[in-house]
Amino acid sequence: MAENNYFLDRPVSLNVKNNLLEIEEHMYILDDVKKPNVFRNMFPYSEVPKIPFNDRTVPHNMPRNIWITDTTFRDGQQSRAPYTTEQIVKIYDYLHRLGGPKGMIRASEFFLYSKKDRDAVYKCMEKGYEFPEVTSWIRASKEDFKLVKEIGMKETGILVSCSDYHIFLKLKMTRKQAMEHYLSVVRDCLEEGISVRCHLEDITRADIYGYVVPFCLELMKLMKEYQIPVKVRACDTMGYGVNYPGAVIPRSVQGIIYALHTHAGVPHELLEWHGHNDFYKSVVNSTTAWLYGCSGVNTSLFGIGERTGNTPLEAMVFEYAQLKGELNGMDTTVITELAEYYEKEIGYHIPERTPFVGKNFNVTRAGIHADGLLKNEEIYNIFDTEKFLNRPVLCAVSNTSGLAGIAHWINTYFGLTQEQQLDKTSPIVTEVKKWVDQQYADGRVTVMTDRELVEQIDDACRQLNMPQFRA
Structure with a gap:
């Protein structure tokens, strides 16, 4: 009876996508818990993680336009010797060619901390390419933000860790303190006219409706106030995401994307997925994110990245072609040129059986x-x-x-x-x-x-x- 009463005074509106009348969901507010919720039932640590199901499913909702973004020079540099400035510029040229005239590789993100990285940013910006757009990545720190201002970046990513593992155990904050801190840095960026890309680190161990959705609702309010895009990147930092229908959040990729788009109101074109391959699921999870509402999928060349690596860029090129039935201007022969450049000039050995680029793949x-x-x-x-x-x-x-x-x-x-x-x-x-x-x-x-x-x-x-x- 209580549940029925709950819906009595809720507005009814027409969903223009499916032409059905729907009752408006309640607003999600921050659950400022006293103790961290680390979902010990799913992540016992002394055991293999568990994948529970509740058989709640959400509909496919692939955006009309989907694209690829790149983190080769950011997350891709965290597990290998740093690239030289010249190597970064050369690879950036390759990415521009690979993405084609329609900019299918929409953006590439860079560190700003070393002189080498900043030199590479300047040289890549001097190319004058529309795509990939040169963007930066910083911690949620006002000191880091100074670097963005000095260089004159149009957009920056900000690390806004969202699981209680990070908020309580690493940052030593409460959810409310973390949200207020993140929002203050985001506001500083918007005050300077800089677009923000919020990296929701460790989202597959986060309280989606108790923290993530309320936080993103606040981000959307800031975007409306400043009339500057605020992107939301869902980061499967530990590779826990699964694409199985009916799996429980926060492990369900489609459940997360549905929550961000439908309940937090983040538009498709401002949603992005960032996957890791710890459980061999980076590619399928990235494709799932496309299918359920993300326009952007973040990748790294050859999957090079932290621990087991990121979603391979070349894999998503061919995932796109299979989903859309065309390459939309992408020049896939550049993938082979990149593989040869890595082997001969950078000295990086690509395992022989790696799809599309390994010596023995065909x-x-x-x-x-x-x-x-x-x-x-x-x-x-x-x-x-x-x-x-x-x-x-x-x-x-x-x-x-x-x-x-x-x-x-x-x-x-x-x-x-x-x-x-x-x-x-x-x-x-x-x-x-x-x-x-x-x-x-x-x-x-x-x-x-x-x-x-x-x-x-x-x-x-x-x-x-x-x-x-x-x-």
């Missing part, structure tokens, strides 16, 4: 697969990797490859032009085939590695007094 090694691949590459290749990534499909060499298979491997591995390509009558192919046959005659059961084949090809070229190939 190499088939099973003998029966190789046979099918030689007949028609669509059988065992995910899409036209040569068209989209300048990466022709490769067939590993085994006892079933034959002369044609070895010739195919040499032609594709070394990227030989039509005029340079070898066929099965080539003496180099014949020499390599002799070595391969001997390997299996001696009992070998595994396929040839790239290094072994390159060594044998080099030896054959020397024996035949022919120039060596270079990849």
Whole structure:
């Protein structure tokens, strides 16, 4: 009866999206608890985290326009040696090309603390690119805000940790104290005409309706007051988010996005998801955030980031294409150029089996697969990797490859032009085939590695007094 009485005096309004009458929900106010709520039932720490369900589901609500943002120079730098200024500028150029003329990579965020980082910011801003927009990241500190003002940034991210783990245990504040502190820094930014991006750190362990929604409602009030955009980034800092229908918040990605959009009133275009991969869910959670109301998904090149890393930028490029049926101007061949730049110039090793960029991502090694691949590459290749990534499909060499298979491997591995390509009558192919046959005659059961084949090809070229190939 009490629940029925609760709805008696609530206004009824039309939802213009689904054309249904709805009763207005109550306003969510801050629950200024005396002790931290760390959801010990879900996060026992001495046990593996638990994923409870209540079977409450929310509808799909993908925005008309979705895009990618980048944190390669911020979160991506927190788990590796810092990039040089020149490397940052070069990668920023690549991101601009990859995002295409429609700016599908909408923004890239930078640290401001070191002279190197500030120099990189200046040099990237001097490029004059509309996209990716150069933005900064600071702690919720008035001292940090001085750096933003000095550089003249149009937008800055602010760390506004939202779980009680951070508010009580790290900041040693109450929820009310934390909210008031964060809002004061946000107001300072808005007073200077600087747009704010609030990073809700650790949202998948936060009290969504007791703290996060009330805080975001206050942010939306400030945005209305100053008429300056205030973005909200939902940060799955520990990778606890799940996309399972009916999972309980704060672990439910769609539940969080629904709360931020529907109950806190954050517009789609000001909502962004930032995921981590601790439980192998960064990509699927980021896609889920798109499907349920986020316009922006924050990423890092090759997933490089804190601990297990962030959502890989290149993964979301192809997630976008699969959801929308087009690339909207993105130049995916730049992904391969970036991978080569990281390997050759930065010295970062990309694991061989990494999708889209690993050395072996489109190499088939099973003998029966190789046979099918030689007949028609669509059988065992995910899409036209040569068209989209300048990466022709490769067939590993085994006892079933034959002369044609070895010739195919040499032609594709070394990227030989039509005029340079070898066929099965080539003496180099014949020499390599002799070595391969001997390997299996001696009992070998595994396929040839790239290094072994390159060594044998080099030896054959020397024996035949022919120039060596270079990849």
